[in-house]
Amino acid sequence: MTRDRQDRILTYLSRAGTWVTAGQLADVLGVTPRSIRSYVTAIKSRAAPNTVVEAGPNGYRINADAYAAFLSTAEAGGTETPRDRLYGIVRRLVDSPDGLDVFDLAASLHVAESTVESDLSRVRLLLSEAELSLTRRGSTVALDGTELARRRLLSRMFREETERGMIELEAIQREFSSQSLSEFKTDLIDMLSERNYALNDYGIDNVLLHIAIAVDRVSKNRPVPEPEEASVAAADGIPAALSALIATHFDTVLGAADIDYLAYLITTRAAMRTQDIADSSYLNRADLDVVRSIVRSAGEEYLVDLSDEDFITRLTLHVQNLLRRAHEHSYSRNPLARSIKTSYPMIYELAVYIASQLQTHGAVEINDDEIAYIAMHVGAHLQQRAGSDDLLRCVLVCPNYYDMHLLLRDRITLLLGDAVEVVRVVTRSDVSWADLDADLVLTTIEPPVPDESIVVIQPFFTEGDADRVRHVITRVRRVHRRALIKDEVLQYFDASLFVRNAGAKDEADMIRQLGDLMVARGIIEKAYVDGAIERERMSSTAFTDSLAVPHAMAMTAKSTSIAIAVNESSMPWGENRVNVVALIAFSASERASFQRIFDQFVEVFSEREDVLRIVKKSVDFGAFIDELVRTMDS
Numbered sequence: 001m002t003r004d005r006q007d008r009i010l011t012y013l014s015r016a017g018t019w020v021t022a023g024q025l026a027d028v029l030g031v032t033p034r035s036i037r038s039y040v041t042a043i044k045s046r047a048a049p050n051t052v053v054e055a056g057p058n059g060y061r062i063n064a065d066a067y068a069a070f071l072s073t074a075e076a077g078g079t080e081t082p083r084d085r086l087y088g089i090v091r092r093l094v095d096s097p098d099g100l101d102v103f104d105l106a107a108s109l110h111v112a113e114s115t116v117e118s119d120l121s122r123v124r125l126l127l128s129e130a131e132l133s134l135t136r137r138g139s140t141v142a143l144d145g146t147e148l149a150r151r152r153l154l155s156r157m158f159r160e161e162t163e164r165g166m167i168e169l170e171a172i173q174r175e176f177s178s179q180s181l182s183e184f185k186t187d188l189i190d191m192l193s194e195r196n197y198a199l200n201d202y203g204i205d206n207v208l209l210h211i212a213i214a215v216d217r218v219s220k221n222r223p224v225p226e227p228e229e230a231s232v233a234a235a236d237g238i239p240a241a242l243s244a245l246i247a248t249h250f251d252t253v254l255g256a257a258d259i260d261y262l263a264y265l266i267t268t269r270a271a272m273r274t275q276d277i278a279d280s281s282y283l284n285r286a287d288l289d290v291v292r293s294i295v296r297s298a299g300e301e302y303l304v305d306l307s308d309e310d311f312i313t314r315l316t317l318h319v320q321n322l323l324r325r326a327h328e329h330s331y332s333r334n335p336l337a338r339s340i341k342t343s344y345p346m347i348y349e350l351a352v353y354i355a356s357q358l359q360t361h362g363a364v365e366i367n368d369d370e371i372a373y374i375a376m377h378v379g380a381h382l383q384q385r386a387g388s389d390d391l392l393r394c395v396l397v398c399p400n401y402y403d404m405h406l407l408l409r410d411r412i413t414l415l416l417g418d419a420v421e422v423v424r425v426v427t428r429s430d431v432s433w434a435d436l437d438a439d440l441v442l443t444t445i446e447p448p449v450p451d452e453s454i455v456v457i458q459p460f461f462t463e464g465d466a467d468r469v470r471h472v473i474t475r476v477r478r479v480h481r482r483a484l485i486k487d488e489v490l491q492y493f494d495a496s497l498f499v500r501n502a503g504a505k506d507e508a509d510m511i512r513q514l515g516d517l518m519v520a521r522g523i524i525e526k527a528y529v530d531g532a533i534e535r536e537r538m539s540s541t542a543f544t545d546s547l548a549v550p551h552a553m554a555m556t557a558k559s560t561s562i563a564i565a566v567n568e569s570s571m572p573w574g575e576n577r578v579n580v581v582a583l584i585a586f587s588a589s590e591r592a593s594f595q596r597i598f599d600q601f602v603e604v605f606s607e608r609e610d611v612l613r614i615v616k617k618s619v620d621f622g623a624f625i626d627e628l629v630r631t632m633d634s
Contacts, residue, residue, distance in 0.1 A: 004083075005029055006039050009060075010052065014067060016608070019058035024612065027570045028545065030577055046070075085109060086119050087157045090126065093134075094150050095220060099142030130156065147224050148261075151213050152330065158209060159333055176212040184208070184249040191245065192271050195236050203270035206333050210265055214258050215250045224257045239263045268321040269332045272314075283316055291316040294357040301555070302350055303592055304382065311381040318377060319358060326364035337372035342606070344379055345543045346599045351375035352539050353553055359538075368539050392473060394420040395436045397443035398459070400427035408461055412442065415466040419473050439476055442469065452476070478603075482632040485600045488593065489562075490629070492584075495621040496521060497563040502581075504565075507540075507573055508533045511550045514563040514583035524557045524585045531556075532583065540574025546612075547605035548573045548581045549598075557585035560593065566618045579615045580605060604631055 012028055013020060022033040029036070040053050040060060047053075050066040088109075092100055106116045120141060124134050130153040132145035143150065158175060173181050185208055192199060217223070239259045247253050254262075292312050299306040306312075325331055334340075341348045351374040355366040396412065398405040405427050412422060420440060433447055433454075441447075441454040455472050457465045497517050504510035515529030531552030535541070542548045563583045570577035582601070586594050605611050610631045618624035 005031070005035075006043050006046070009036070009039055010043065010062070010067065013053065013060060013062040014064075017062070019056065019061045021059035024608070025060065027579065028577055030570060030572065082119075085111075086122055086126070089116075089119055090123055090153065090157065093123070093141070093143045094154060096142070097222075099135075099137075099140040102139045102141060127153070147217070147222055150222075151210070151217060151224075154213050155209055172209055172212050176216045180249045181208060181212060184211075184245060187245055187249070188242075191241050192238075192266070195238070197236075197271035200270050200272075202335060203332055204266075207262070207265045207270045211246065211262055214254060214262060215246065215252045218254055218258060219252055223255045224261060238266065242266070268324050272317045272321075283313065284320065287320055288312070288316050290361055291319055294354055294361075297357065298350055298353050301353060301553075301591075302346075302594060304350065304595070306378070306381065308381060311377070315374070315377050318373065322366070322370055322373070323358070323362045323364060326362065326366055326370070329365075331367050331369055332373065334369040334372040336376070337369050340372045340375050340379070341368070342543055344375065344599075345549075345602045346595055347379045347382065348372070348375045348543075349598065350378050352535070354378070356535075356538060356553065366538075371539055391421040392419060392439040392476060393423045393437075394440045394442060395424045395426060395438040396422050397426045397431055397436075397441060397445060399429040399445065404459060408444070408459060411461040415461065415463065416469060416473075419470065439480070440469075440473065452479075481600050482604065485597050486629065486632045489597060489601060489632075490625065492560055492562045493564065493621075493625065494521075494561065497561060498621040498624060499563075499565040500618065500620070501567050501569070502565040504571060507536050507548070507550070510565065510571070510581050511536065511583060514550075514565060514581065517563050518557075518561060518583070518585055521561075523559060523561045528552050528554070528556055528585060540576070542573040542576040542578050543602045544578075544606050544611075545576055546570075546579050546608060547602065548576075548578045549584055549602060550581065551584045551586070555586040555588045555591055555594070557587045560584075560586050560590045564624075566615055566624060568615060579611060604628070610634075 008029060009025055012025065022036045025036045026033045040055065043053055044051070047066065047070045050069055051063055052066045052070050053060050054063055089100075089105065092105070102116055102120075103113060106113045109116065120134065127134055127143070127145075130145075131149045132143055132153060135142050135144045158172070173179055185204065188208075189199060189204070214224075239256075242263055243254060243259045246259075295306045295312055295315065298304075322332075348371070351371050354374055355371045358364070359366055394412075396405065396409055398408050405425050409422050409425055412420070423438065424436075426436070429445060431443075431445075431447075433441075433449075439453065441451075442457050443454060444457060444459050446456060447454050452472070453476055455469050457469070497514075499514070499517075502510065502513055504513060511532050512529060515524065515526075515532065518524045519526055519529065529552075531554055532550045535553055536550050540548070541550045562585075565581045567579050567581075570579045571581075573581070584598075584601075605614075614624065614627045614631065617627050
């Protein structure tokens, strides 16, 4: 636990990229500032002679170069943690069909027998989640379970050891002695492309892990048993081609059972036939109808257009593979899950709705990684349909000098055409600045009064100019977004729905406390509270490191309202710790507001410094509103 907390400090400081106080770190971890100081001391000891964490009057910050060197040392096996020892014991058990002697194991690990006994207790807990068990006869312990379950456990442990989420080929090669994995991946991609498969690179790396494990296990005479069904990819010749590639690159011949299983993983995790994408007649009609119905329902519920047949076809292909994985509890890892959830909460929420319907239809459980893949489909579709609505209206001020203003306009369009639309060009020097009706003004002459929406540029527009303008565009968009929702959001708050330093034992308890306030005012029924708890169980609503936004998926409130708890001490929420919990209840009549408000409300609480200021100064409801307005206006 202590080592895990040290690693969480390093991860948090790395993401922050600036000074963070001991109090802030303590709040994130749910410990005291004194504990933080002891953890940092331990980190310095682990990382010596490199100074990974710098300390100063403003708190702590990461030394990026030293941290990179520290990670490289750890990945190369330079340090061992209790988790490393635990996973090492499991690997030995997986490789020892006759079991291990506890006394010999303790001696080889240079630890006491009591330490090994303690580790074995943790091993049993780990195995209980992997359809495996630990048997014991005297001093000998052994694993009991299928070969496939053992491989899944190896895969899961490896992924958990890759802290940053992305599966790295070099790490797989080190762990399973598969030195030609990169070249194998290149040839595998070529083989699939030749067969007209569209590829998912995240999925391919996941499959490569399974292939490396299979090669390693077969080399130790541990194949999987023969399958009951033929490979789903046999018609494309994938099993035979895959077998030949593995034999060429790893000098290992896998049996039919192994090859069929790996081909199945490829076609359900890493690739889809382009002919299936282009022609829905290849799809199972029942699956297509189910997805179309779910998508129509999602569109009606959230007032978005998801009716495009190409989108529905692609999503159905994905869903077919997703349901196969879910039935086997063999989910596809998505390294972007956290960033998608934080950066695009509304899109993620749409994906949660679709996943909830699929869970009911398929009698399966869909986890956050798979929800994020659905969100990627939804987000890509919505992004394509966004068109020019997101472009800022721009006026260019460039006093006439032959055709210089035309060249400048063309240059701006070339470098910034994805962000702005030049709607007017002013070629006079006597500009009526107050009459320039636009989101952004780019000018080659100085305005009489500086303004945040006016940017002075050079007549010869450079990439440096473009970078400066993009920073302004980001700020202008944020101000516009927040201005659009400020008045609307503020009307949903009420003093009777504000709580300061609410104590709750868990997420469900906090949701009930806030829900009871709404029920007492006749805003929602108890069923809405139950629905919010059910939604929370499906996927955590902690969309940022500081904010949770629990809500039910049904918009059944009598009027849209927000009950909010602002807590000085953070509380656990999913895998996060949050200081602010906002139970949002939307009414059906204000369904159109959901999209506009949901994303922007989360964005307001996305900056840790803003949240800490709100938490510190919100001594009562009035002070909370004042700080919220200040943040929205910034």
